[in-house]
Amino acid sequence: MAKKKIILLGATGSVGVQALDVIAAHPDLFELVGFSFGKNIEKARDIIQTFSPNLVVAAHENLKTQLLDEFPSIACYSGQTGLTQLAQTQDYDVLLNAIVGAIGVLPTLEAIKLGRDIALANKETLVVAGDTIMSEAARTGSKILPVDSEHAAIFQVLQGVLPSDVRSLTITASGGSFRDKTRDELVDVTLADALTHPNWSMGAKITIDSATMVNKGLEVIEAHHLFGMSYEDIHVVLHRESVVHSMITLNDGAVLAQLGPSDMREPIQYALSYPKHITLHHEKPFDLTQIGCLHFEKMDLVRFPMLDLAYRVGKLxxxxxxxxxxxxxxxxxxxxxxxxxxxxxxxxxxxxxxxxxxxxxxxxxxxxxxxxxxxxxxxxxxxxxxxxxxx
Structure with missing residues (x-):
């Protein structure tokens, strides 16, 4: 496999840090040539010193100035304009978008215009601009490689499957921090309560979105664009263990699922190494005999109205x-x-x-x-x- 040059948006966030772990584990396969970060300049310094990238984008101008003083040999930009400049750079193969929010839309679009492949962890890109993104990718030949564990699971089990043979998609949901609380019990919950996710360690924004079920709603809309499925054929089930990451149902009733431990490095690495599955360093143990039982429940759209609303806006x-x-x-x-x-x-x-x-x-x-x-x-x-x- 030829060495791939990577640009990483959101390098100091949860997904970004795990992406850096993957890149560092395979220096013969991946090279970080540029990255963006928000406010954590200490981590940004560490990344520059460890990976020696050529390009850096800071969220704010004052952080850019600090980095230029310390690392005069690198090119440094800031803000939304800086993200666009980073994506427009010619010398890279894959843009890994791990930034949080709609700010990720425009740099992704610029990378697609260059025909670069996109490893996409920023679900807002397709929620906001799915039609534009997918049509432009079809025009330039840019591959959209999902990093979200649910979409990565669907993408993996679709390999070798004819699109016309797929009846439906099923996205699994952990239920978030408040999955066992009634609507009445949500009145006085705190931020600390919301940030206590039962299965995953993620950033604050996504963890809260998981608790409201907005995160799953965004994933439904993203799946519609990624896989060309109607909303009627995209289902969500509550799966507490987060072992089955998602599944597809074929026309003959066969169900294909992707299982694994809760480790975001696996979908990140597959998006970077696609179409190959390479060795994952320090792989987490996974033994179904130790897990024992898996549970699945129907989603209650009255209990989780934000998921119901996502279906509505997606169809509109x-x-x-x-x-x-x-x-x-x-x-x-x-x-x-x-x-x-x-x-x-x-x-x-x-x-x-x-x-x-x-x-x-x-x-x-x-x-x-x-x-x-x-x-x-x-x-x-x-x-x-x-x-x-x-x-």
């Missing part, structure tokens, strides 16, 4: 999925900052979706405008909620 298409995502990004952060309660995340997202006015045609530019308008509105509603609470 246009700007609706972007509005759903944008409202959630703002509300999720507000909950982290103790500005709203957990259940108010749902209320704000629902209100944003129902008040959205669709543009005719819905070009990507219009969709991104809807994204921006939604963020402004939801931020204003959060201010109003704080004023009501204080009065």
């Amino acid at each position: 298409g246009g700007g609706y999925p972007a509005v759903y995502n944008a409202a959630n990004e703002v509300a999720n952060l507000a909950f982290q900052e103790d500005k709203i309660t957990f259940l108010q995340i749902e209320q704000l997202v629902t209100r944003a979706v129902f008040e959205h006015i669709e543009f005719v045609g819905q070009s990507l530019q219009q969709i991104l405008k809807s994204d921006g308008v939604t963020r402004e509105k939801v931020n204003q509603w959060i201010v109003e909620l704080a004023e009501e609470k204080g009065s």
Whole structure:
């Protein structure tokens, strides 16, 4: 396998750190030539010293200035413009998008325009701009290689299967931090409660999204675009153990599933090494005889209304999925900052979706405008909620 040059967006986040572990484990196969990071300049320094990349993008200008002072030989950019510049670089093979949020859309699109392969952990890219992304990838020959464990599982079991032979997809969901709580019991839950995920160690945003089930809703929309399946043929089941990562059902009733331990390095590595399965260093033990039992339950869409709403916005298409995502990004952060309660995340997202006015045609530019308008509105509603609470 020829050595692949990698650009990594979101290098200091949970997925990014695990991606770096994969890259470091196979220096003969992968080379990090550029990366982006948010605020963690200490980790960024470590990455520069360890991997010697040529290009770095910082979230803020002041961090860029610090790095240039310390590492004058590298090219350093900042902000959304910097992400685009990084993606437009000519000398790389794969862009691994592990950034969180809709900010990942435009750099991914730029990489696709160059025909680069995309290892995609940023589900918002397809939620916001799925039609544009997939059509542009078809035009340039860019491969979209899923990194989310659920989509990576489906992608793996689809290898060698005719698309016309697939009846449906089934995405598994752990249920998140509050899977055993009733709606009434969610009234007083705290941020610390929400961040205690039973199965996975992830960043705060995704862990909270798992608790609201927004994360699974985004995955349903992403699966629709990745695999060309109708929403009626994409199912979600509650699977507490997170051992079966997802499955497909064929026309003859055969069900193919991908199983494994909760280790994000496996789907990350497969996306980078595709189409080969190479040795995973320090592989986690996996023994079904030790696991014993696996449990599956029907999803309760009344208990998890954000999943139900995701199906609705996905079917509506246009700007609706972007509005759903944008409202959630703002509300999720507000909950982290103790500005709203957990259940108010749902209320704000629902209100944003129902008040959205669709543009005719819905070009990507219009969709991104809807994204921006939604963020402004939801931020204003959060201010109003704080004023009501204080009065």
